[in-house]
Amino acid sequence: MTLLAKYARHPGDPQILSRGPSSLGVWDRLARGLGYFSLALGAAELLAPRRFTRALGLTGFEPMIRAYGVREIGTGLITLSTEKTTGIWGRVLGDALDMATLAAAVHPQNRRRGNAKIALAAVIGVAALDALVAAGLTANHRRPMKPPRSYRDRSGYPRGLSASRGVARSRAIAPDMRANPLAPDQRSAASTSAVAGPRL
Amino acid sequence: MKALVWHGKEDIRCDRVSDPGIEHPRDAIIKVTSCAICGSDLHLFHNLVPGMLPGDVMGHETMGEVVEVGSGVNGKLKRGDRVVIPFTIFCGDCDQCRRGNYSVCETTNRNKDLAAKMFGRPTAGLFGYTHLTGGYPGGQAEYLRVPFADTTHIKVPDHLPDEELLFLSDILPTGWQAAVQCDIQPDDTVAIWGCGPVGQMAIRSAILLGARQVIAIDRLPERLEMAEAGGAITIDFSTESVIERLDDLTDGKGPEKCIDCIGMESHVSLSQPDTIYDRAKQMFMLESDRPHVLREMIYVCRPAGVISIAGVYAGLSDKVPIGLAMNKGLTFRMGQTHVNRWTDDLLKRIADREIDPSFVITHTVDLEDGPEMYNVFRNKQDGCVKVVLKPGA
Numbered sequence: 001m002t003l004l005a006k007y008a009r010h011p012g013d014p015q016i017l018s019r020g021p022s023s024l025g026v027w028d029r030l031a032r033g034l035g036y037f038s039l040a041l042g043a044a045e046l047l048a049p050r051r052f053t054r055a056l057g058l059t060g061f062e063p064m065i066r067a068y069g070v071r072e073i074g075t076g077l078i079t080l081s082t083e084k085t086t087g088i089w090g091r092v093l094g095d096a097l098d099m100a101t102l103a104a105a106v107h108p109q110n111r112r113r114g115n116a117k118i119a120l121a122a123v124i125g126v127a128a129l130d131a132l133v134a135a136g137l138t139a140n141h142r143r144p145m146k147p148p149r150s151y152r153d154r155s156g157y158p159r160g161l162s163a164s165r166g167v168a169r170s171r172a173i174a175p176d177m178r179a180n181p182l183a184p185d186q187r188s189a190a191s192t193s194a195v196a197g198p199r200l
Numbered sequence: 201m202k203a204l205v206w207h208g209k210e211d212i213r214c215d216r217v218s219d220p221g222i223e224h225p226r227d228a229i230i231k232v233t234s235c236a237i238c239g240s241d242l243h244l245f246h247n248l249v250p251g252m253l254p255g256d257v258m259g260h261e262t263m264g265e266v267v268e269v270g271s272g273v274n275g276k277l278k279r280g281d282r283v284v285i286p287f288t289i290f291c292g293d294c295d296q297c298r299r300g301n302y303s304v305c306e307t308t309n310r311n312k313d314l315a316a317k318m319f320g321r322p323t324a325g326l327f328g329y330t331h332l333t334g335g336y337p338g339g340q341a342e343y344l345r346v347p348f349a350d351t352t353h354i355k356v357p358d359h360l361p362d363e364e365l366l367f368l369s370d371i372l373p374t375g376w377q378a379a380v381q382c383d384i385q386p387d388d389t390v391a392i393w394g395c396g397p398v399g400q401m402a403i404r405s406a407i408l409l410g411a412r413q414v415i416a417i418d419r420l421p422e423r424l425e426m427a428e429a430g431g432a433i434t435i436d437f438s439t440e441s442v443i444e445r446l447d448d449l450t451d452g453k454g455p456e457k458c459i460d461c462i463g464m465e466s467h468v469s470l471s472q473p474d475t476i477y478d479r480a481k482q483m484f485m486l487e488s489d490r491p492h493v494l495r496e497m498i499y500v501c502r503p504a505g506v507i508s509i510a511g512v513y514a515g516l517s518d519k520v521p522i523g524l525a526m527n528k529g530l531t532f533r534m535g536q537t538h539v540n541r542w543t544d545d546l547l548k549r550i551a552d553r554e555i556d557p558s559f560v561i562t563h564t565v566d567l568e569d570g571p572e573m574y575n576v577f578r579n580k581q582d583g584c585v586k587v588v589l590k591p592g593a
Contacts, residue, residue, distance in 0.1 A: 001208070005253035010310065012345075013337050014203060014217035016255055023212045023245075023571035081483045082210070082246045083468075141579050148583045149562075151426040156404050156559035161431045166410030167554055169386065171545070174300070179383040179506045179531045 027136035031084045034133060038076030038091060045069030056105050056119060057112030068098070085141055088134040095127035202591065203341030204570045206256045209247035212571045217257065220337065220345035225272025228349030230283060234362040235339050236261040237570070237587040238370060239396045240512045242578050243464060244330065248488065249514045251314070251330030260287035260327040261369040262339025263362060269349065276350040284354040284368045285339060285346055286539035289325040292351035303536035308348055309334045318515070323536070340570060342591040354543045357551070363558035364550055366588065367401070372557050373542040375401025375461070378510035379409050380542075381533035382457040389413040389450050391500070392432070393493045394461035395423035397586045398510055400560050402459050403430045408554065411457070415449060417442055419467065422583045426560070438469070446500050454502040463511025464489035474519065481518060488515035498525045509534035560586045567591040 024032075045052060046069030049062040058065070071094055079087030102123060105116035157164040205215040220229055238261050243249045263284040266277050277283070290297050291307035308325035309315050315322035315332050325347070328338015336347065346352055356365045375398050384390060390411040392402050395418035406414045407430065416427035419438035428434050435445045446455060468475045468490070478490035497507050498521050507530055525532070549555050562585045565573055573587045 002254045005255045008253055008331060008335070009255065010335065012221065012223040013335075014201075014220060014257055014341075016205060016215050016217050018216045019205075019207075020202075020214035020216070020568070021571065022207065023574050024210055025575075028210060077483060083479065083483070140575075143579065143581055149422070151422055151562075151583070151585075152429055154426050154559040155429045155431070156400070156556055157407075157430075158553040158556050161407070164554060165407055165431070166386070168405075168408040168549070169410035171409075173380065173383060176299075177381050177383065179381060179508075179533055 025140060027133055027140060028084070030129070030133045031079055031088055031137060034091060034130065035076050035079030035084070035087065038072045038079060042069045042072030042074075042076055045072060055112060056102070056116050057110040058101075058105055064101075068094075068101075071097075085134065085137040088130055088137060091130045092127065092134055095123055095130055098123045099127065201342035202567055203257045203337075204259060204567065204589075206244060206252055206258055207254050210245060210574075212245060212258060212574050214568045214570055217341070220343055222268060222270045223345065224347060225270040226348050226350055227270040228266055228273055228277050228346045228353070229268040230262075230264040230285065230344050230346060231267045232262055232264040232339055232342055232344055232591045234263050234366050235259050235341075235567075235589050235591065236366060236369075237340070237573060237577055237589065239398060240329070240463070241574070243512055243514065245574055245578060246465070248464060248482070249330050249332075249512075250318070250488075251332040251335075253331060253335075256328070256330075256335070257337035257339075257341055258328045259338030259340030260329055261366060261371070262327070262344055263356070263366050263369060264344070267343070273350045277353060277355075281353075282356050282358060284356055284365055284543075285327065285344065286352060286354060286368075286373075286543070287327055287329070287370045288536060288539050289327065289334065289336065289346075289348055289352050290540065291348050297351075300538055300541045302538040302540055308352075311335055326536070340567065340589060342567070351540075354540065354547065356547065360550065361558070363561055363564075363588065364556055365547075367397075367557040367560070368539075368543050368546060368550075370537065370539065371397045371401050371560070371586075372546055372555075373539045374398050374510050374537040375403075376405045376542050376546060377535075377537045378402045378459045378461065378508045379405035379411075382406075382459065382506045382508045384409045384411045384457060386410050387412050388457050389415065389455040390457040390459065391415045391417065391446060391455035391497075392459045392461055393417045393497065394511065395420070395427040395434075396461060397560050399423075399459075399461035400426055400430060400585070401557065402461050402510060403427055403432045404555055406457075406459075407431045408549075413449065415446065415455065420580055423585060426585065429559075437467075438471075442496060443500055450502070454500050454505065456502050456505045458497040458501045458505065458507050460493050460497060460507070460509045460511045462493045463509075464491075464513045466490045466492040478518065487518045489513045489517040491517035491520055494520055498528075498530065501528065501530055503528040504530070506531045506533060510537075561588050563587045565589060 049065035075090040102120040266281040288303045289308040290302035290305040294306040305324035312322040325334030390406040414432045416432035424434040481487035
């Protein structure tokens with residue numbers, strides 16, 4: 001995009017000489033990273049579920065892995081949108097589901113339980129990061145319960161409200177700003193003709 | 201110079217950029233004394249309006265002092281003049297300008313082909329508002345190049361402070377036009393959705409224009425309080441039914457005039473399922489706008505009433521009940537503001553103490569603090585309603 005911008009911009013327009021600090025905070029950047037991670041993982045689960053089921057000893061559960069992939073892509077897209085807090089909390093819920101699934105795979109009959117344990121540990125780590133980012137974003141976007149100041153005295157009318165009502169009423173309205181086909185001085189005439197006119 | 205620069209979604213930075221210079225005889229350069237963050241800047245902050253590119257300078261509410269003029273300005277501006285810059289750039293010569301329709305000037309959009317592809321026909325150039333409207337660098341900066349400066353300016357007197365004049369650039373005439381195009385009659389009820397800066401100006405405009413009753417709808421207590429101070433009856437949509445309250449206040453007939461000061465980013469709430477539907481579609485780029493307010497206005501407006509749209513919409517809206525509007529015979533008025541069409545009158549009203557638009561300012565900060573203030577304004581924290589930035593403070 002930056003390269004495209006360079007060619008699309010008119011030659012005299014200001015060019016960046018040095019960059020200042022961004023409005024994006026640490027939590028926003030982490031959320032963005034987790035959003036892209038969600039998309040990548042989701043795409044892998046959707047396109048190659050057998051690789052996951054084989055590695056984790058969950059053969060036969062491919063449709064479930066695909067469904068998890070769709071979930072990952074969904075939360076990834078939400079995380080990359082302006083509703084990133086919702087997206088990250090969605091990821092936290094998804095992590096809980098992943099952990100439950102992997103915990104169920106860690107049983108003595110599963111020959112791949114070692115892989116399942118590693119995957120479970122990884123998911124726990126990511127879940128902790130998700131929860132941290134979710135809490136950080138929630139705190140950043142929180143509004144205080146009570147308004148911090150009163151705007152009760154901000155009328156905007158130096159002469160006072162009652163003295164200001166209708167002071168611009170007499171201004172001439174340009175014909176193209178007339179929205180009401182019945183201008184006030186025509187109303188009585190219009191209603192009289194309506195009574196006399198044909199009835200539908 | 202320093203300027204607030206768009207780098208991507210939610211990524212605004214106070215960068216050091218090259219100074220603007222005269223590029224055309226009709227140009228002028230102004231040294232910015234005050235500028236503001238507009239609610240519609242948040243649509244760009246959220247990357248919901250197509251056509252932004254990394255490196256674009258933000259801002260379309262600007263005033264300052266003329267420091268350089270081109271040879272074609274023909275004495276209409278001179279060095280040292282104090283000016284407010286309207287957000288719509290207009291030539292003054294084309295067919296639309298001659299009719300006073302400055303926001304659809306046929307000359308000033310320097311990306312006409314792109315705009316025609318998006319809108320069918322090009323509209324005017326705007327400062328700091330995407331490459332669809334010319335890609336002109338904005339005024340959240342220390343200096344601004346003003347193209348077509350001989351027409352695109354509002355000269356203002358020295359005795360009034362910046363805070364009272366700055367909003368002639370956008371939100372005051374926008375609220376005013378929204379009310380004027382309703383053709384308000386003395387017995388009208390005017391309902392206004394959104395108590396942000398434009399909504400506040402629309403409330404005051406409707407009162408000045410003599411509406412019998414003005415009703416303001418929002419959910420933020422500080423904004424509702426400010427609306428009440430301006431003479432509006434308020435409805436908190438997070439705790440009460442908008443339709444029921446409007447019915448109560450209008451004997452079940454609905455308001456004659458409805459003004460949308462929200463636009464494409466209406467609040468998403470579990471109690472309004474259509475807002476969740478819109479947000480999901482917007483997120484997956486299946487819809488550009490969230491038109492909940494538009495739907496509600498069409499539903500609740502009195503038959504033969506007027507819908508006036510001041511809030512910005514970007515492109516495609518879904519499930520807009522046009523059948524209701526047709527059967528009820530509603531009139532729709534909308535558009536970007538023809539700023540200079542109203543500013544002589546509004547400047548006189550400010551000077552005559554009929555209105556003081558500075559009531560809306562809640563935060564005044566240095567330009568360098570702009571990126572952080574985008575977050576505060578977006579998150580509606582610290583009672584933020586309107587942010588004014590002071591370059592070089």
